[in-house]
Amino acid sequence: MTSQPFHHGNLRAVLLERAEAVVRERGADALSLRELAREAGVSHGAPRSHFIDRQALLDALAVQGFDRLTERLRAAREAGRSFEDRFHRLARAYVGFAVDDAALMELMFSMKTTGSTPAVADAAGRMFDVLGDALAKGSTTPPHPVDGERFGLVFAAAVQGAAALVTTGRVSREQGERIVDDAASMLLRSELGARVLGGRSDAR
């Protein structure tokens, strides 16, 4: 444990952990495999046993990020006491994550990462599923599928956009939260929202 054994033991986990810290602090561009290896006390070629590519490491980070965001969204969904409450909680959880982990968020949604591996696409899909499920569960009558999807997409866009405005420094975090609150309120009170909700505004 003290002097390095030949086998590091959990190099993969250490690399992921340190890599995420670097991304968070200095951005994905600043991530260097060799620097990571040095910090972990292994040779510069060692990471290759666990990540064939630099991009493979970034992909793994993105998957981890999506999974963590998914978990937070799930928690927000559970904590919601009404449909509207759940709605606002989801939005805030999403924006909060985007603000706290802005660099990671940028990585997760960068073109080279998002489209690269099925694993990343799947993780992103699971995240969006939670968003969609949370909406579907709200209405007593199953929502019209088309309306439901449109509704979910507009919601996703608003939240994603608010997050982008915040992370790029265009608006403050408080403004970002107010944006999603406003957007959520508008959505719920719109015609489309009414149809999705099946005529009720406070389903449980």
Next chain:
Amino acid sequence: MTSQPFHHGNLRAVLLERAEAVVRERGADALSLRELAREAGVSHGAPRSHFIDRQALLDALAVQGFDRLTERLRAAREAGRSFEDRFHRLARAYVGFAVDDAALMELMFSMKTTGSTPAVADAAGRMFDVLGDALAKGSTTPPHPVDGERFGLVFAAAVQGAAALVTTGRVSREQGERIVDDAASMLLRSELGARVLGGRSDAR
């Protein structure tokens, strides 16, 4: 002109043009100053006279991108025949730009670019100003400043988010346009929208 004179003459312009092509085709990460220099037929150190940094080149590209987007938004605003029409045209112009120049868009809104130079921040500011002005011009009575800003931010968020969903391949371009259309309609018919419009729904 045929054989390269010592002074290239318009190296800066050529570099910008080729750099934008590279970003568009292969992403910002794939941009190499040395490769650019080779293509332009100059030595690897030549670009330094025009762009002190790799980042400086990227910043210049971002400024160019913001300016072009600003121009398109202006055109959309002029073409609009009613407030609602103008609204939809702006949204579609924004999403259209984001789709056609996805990689450039990603560069423009990346953290390292957005926050780096005043020049970039200014260019981004001008773009958002056009968005904001277009909204302010719509209402006959000057909108309540606070409501107007909230309105504009929600709009910007929706549009930006829809663009992000499209550029990351999550939804198709058609879906993206429907999202912004839906969002625009909801916004216009919301309480907040009504207040901003001063009670009218079709101001000219």
Next chain:
DNA sequence: CAACTTTCTAGACAGTGTCTAGTGTCTCCG
């Protein structure tokens, strides 16, 4: 205990951004 697989080392290669010193070219002012 032997075969096999995984994990790591160490060296090499091509490529990069950045810095520096020096040179060719242009412009402008006396």
Next chain:
DNA sequence: CGGAGACACTAGACACTGTCTAGAAAGTTG
């Protein structure tokens, strides 16, 4: 007209990167 200074560029160097290779060490399995 000519010289001086500003500018654009060249060429070489440096430290660094990701990736590939061959091979050694350690763990695993039969």
